[in-house]
Amino acid sequence: MAWEQRQLNDVVKFSKGKFYSKNDLVEDGNEVILYGQLYTNYQTAISYSDTKVIPKPNSVYSIGKEVIIPSSGESAEDISIASSIIASGIIIAGDLNILTPLNTLNNTFLALALSNGKSKKELSKYAQGKSIVHLHGKDFRKLILKYPNLNEQIKIKEFVLRLDNLINLHQRKISKLLKLQQQFSKLLLVKSSHDNLKLRFKYFKSKWVLHKLSELAPLRGGYAFKSNEFQHQGIPIIRISNILSNGKIDGDFVYSKKLSRDNHVTLSENDILIAMSGATTGKTAIIQENHNRLYYQNQRVGYFTKLDGVSYEFINVLVKSALFNIQLKSVLVAGAQPNISAKDIDNFEFYIPEQDEERKLIGQLYNNVTKIIQISQKRLDSLMLLKKEYLNKIFI
Structure with missing residues (x-):
């Protein structure tokens, strides 16, 4: 079935958010959406906000059917982005254009349509300014929007939201794995001979000895x-x-x-x-x-470089560790062109297990987590590519 084509002004009601900035945020209050959240924490459909404010009289509250677009930003490309609000009672702050669709439009579909394809390009043309660009509802009221019947809109938005959920799951998984990996390196390495290991493989009791990096991997x-x-x-x-x-x-x-x-x-x-x-x-x-x-x-x-008798996987643990970064900061030559010398890096010192067998196990554990992260990242990349290609085909 052919998609209908109408001016935005004919299918949505325009309004603006009111009040509030980062200075108004509190720990406990009413949920609020600030325009900056569309840049720092973009979501296709917003069901909640973890930012809170104390409500002011005449604030604008969502009814769960809105689309919001920033009124200002750093570039025309940045500002041409829309999110739907699918929950009621969230305060919509200033510097946000509010579009409330009529019954022929689903708000999440509208947000997708305005954030992709020809509509996004056209929207960016209405942005005005140089260092800071502005986009006002009165400027893009005549933008031409193409859309299918409501049932097809809902199918499109549900498919995209399912992809978003899968993408978010993989992003959270990768974030947790990275934190786990960082924690492993903290628990499995020591800063000095006086430190006690918080985590150690069973049966290993030999001392940890001080070595320069040049003795392990020059x-x-x-x-x-x-x-x-x-x-x-x-x-x-x-x-x-x-x-x-x-x-x-x-x-x-x-x-x-x-x-x-x-x-x-x-x-x-x-x-x-x-x-x-x-x-x-x-x-x-x-x-x-x-x-x-x-x-x-x-x-x-x-x-x-690789040396006989030294686990190379363990070297990777060392150079990814906080202990490496601490020493790196102490020798880094700052300036327009930051630099470090091979001599300085070779002189970095680490306490390591005497037995290379223990070093191998530490390296293997770290590397196994790395492989899981890489697999998860590939899946995430595939999902993001699928979403991008789907949106490019739907919104030409």
């Missing part, structure tokens, strides 16, 4: 590849820009021809790297799932 510097020799294919070169803040090796690669002698610059799967300058200075990452592909190591990329 840092190897990279090679100064010349930019005029970069190629469009060949062996990918890992530069500091490829070490991302999320701990992944990714981004745009440049390539090199095969060097005649390259043992001093080759990298492979599971190698641990650190950015030694630039925006991600001090961030570490592991080369994952490269299917035995070879990489070259550029300058200012550090590689923690």
Whole structure:
């Protein structure tokens, strides 16, 4: 069945939120939605708000059928976003446009329609301003909206909300696993010889001894590849820009021809790297799932080398630990171009178990949690891609 096409002004009632800012927030009061929440904690459909205020006279309360759009933001793209409110009694604060659909429109479907496809592009055109852009209801009343019958609207919004629920579940799972992993490293490592381990594998009773990182995984510097020799294919070169803040090796690669002698610059799967300058200075990452592909190591990329008798999985625990970050902050040279030296990192000190068997178990435990996180992240990425593709097909 063909979708109907109407001006917004014909199918919704326009109004505005009132009062309130972050300064009005209290621990106990009436639920409120501030315009900033649509940027910091976006939800397709809002059923509750964990922010509270003491109600003022003449406040605007939701009836559970509204759509809200920010009245101001940093860019036209940011401001072109809508959420539905599906609960009554929530205060709608100032700087929010309120659209209350007539009976022919479902409010969550309307929020999706305005946040995607052609309607989103058209909405952004009505935003005015430079450093701060503004969007007022009177400016986009004539926006053309396409929509199907009410039954189809409800099916579309229910499918998207099911995807949202699955996405939220995976996000919460990953968040909990990351906290668990951080807790493991705190419990399984000690700061000094006087600290007592809060968690230890059974049957291990040997002392923990102090070692410099250079004795466990000395840092190897990279090679100064010349930019005029970069190629469009060949062996990918890992530069500091490829070490991302999320701990992944990714981004745009440049390539090199095969060097005649390259043992001093080759990298492979599971190698641990650190950015030694630039925006991600001090961030570490592991080369994952490269299917035995070879990489070259550029300058200012550090590689923690492998030594016999030292569990490399345990090295990963060390460089991801709070103890590593504390020492990193003490040697980091700040400025327009932050940097660290290989010598400083090699001098980082850690108390570690005498027996490598215990180090292996600590590393394996940490790595097992990492693998579960990676699997969950892949599922999350797939769900988010599915949602994106579905919305792109529905709202052309």
